[in-house]
Each structure stands twice: as structure tokens, then as C-alpha cells.
Amino acid sequence: MAWVAVSVSLGFVGLAVLAWCAFKVWLGVRRFGRELERTRRRLEHEHSALRDEVSRMERTRAPQPPEDGVRST
Structure with missing residues (x-):
């Protein structure tokens, strides 16, 4: 009967x-999660500046004529 008590005790300890x-x-x-939120807030300004720069570059890029795509030999 003692082995039952020992096994139950070990179960509770586990x-x-x-x-x-x-x-x-x-x-x-x-x-x-707190660290991720703090990093997100810290990088938010740089992310918006990068997004603005990319959109400015897309507006100023000259349109390219359509081509057949990339060809490999």
C-alpha cells in the first residue's frame, strides 16, 4: 500500500x-512580447520614412516598355 502513496506523491510532484x-x-x-512591442515602437519612424522613400522612388521612376522577361541560355 505504501507504493500507492509514493506513486501519488510523485505524480503531484511531477x-x-x-x-x-x-x-x-x-x-x-x-x-x-514587451520587448517586441518596444522594438516595434522604436522602429516605427524608420519604417514610415522608408515607405515614403520607396513611394517617392516609384513615382519618379521612368516607365519601362514591356519586354519578354528574363531569358536564360
């Missing part, structure tokens, strides 16, 4: 270890 690991993963994911 669940406690899994819960602790899940909590650590949850904290890491939350921290990673």
Missing part, C-alpha cells in the same frame, strides 16, 4: 514541476 516550468515559460513569453 505536476508541480510542470506548473513551475509553465509559469517560467509564461513569464518569458510576456517579457518577449
Whole structure:
């Protein structure tokens, strides 16, 4: 009968270890989400400036005649 108590106790200990690991993963994911949001806010200005530059370049580009595409030999 003692082996039943030991196995149940080990089962609870295993669940406690899994819960602790899940909590650590949850904290890491939350921290990673904050870091991503902070980086996104920091790069937002550069992203809009790059988008404006690309649209300006597209407006000033001379139209090219249609061709057959890329040919390989």
C-alpha cells in the first residue's frame, strides 16, 4: 500500500514541476512580447520614412516598355 502513496506523491510532484516550468515559460513569453512591442515602437519612424522613400522612388521612376522577361541560355 505504501507504493500507492509514493506513486501519488510523485505524480503531484511531477505536476508541480510542470506548473513551475509553465509559469517560467509564461513569464518569458510576456517579457518577449514587451520587448517586441518596444522594438516595434522604436522602429516605427524608420519604417514610415522608408515607405515614403520607396513611394517617392516609384513615382519618379521612368516607365519601362514591356519586354519578354528574363531569358536564360
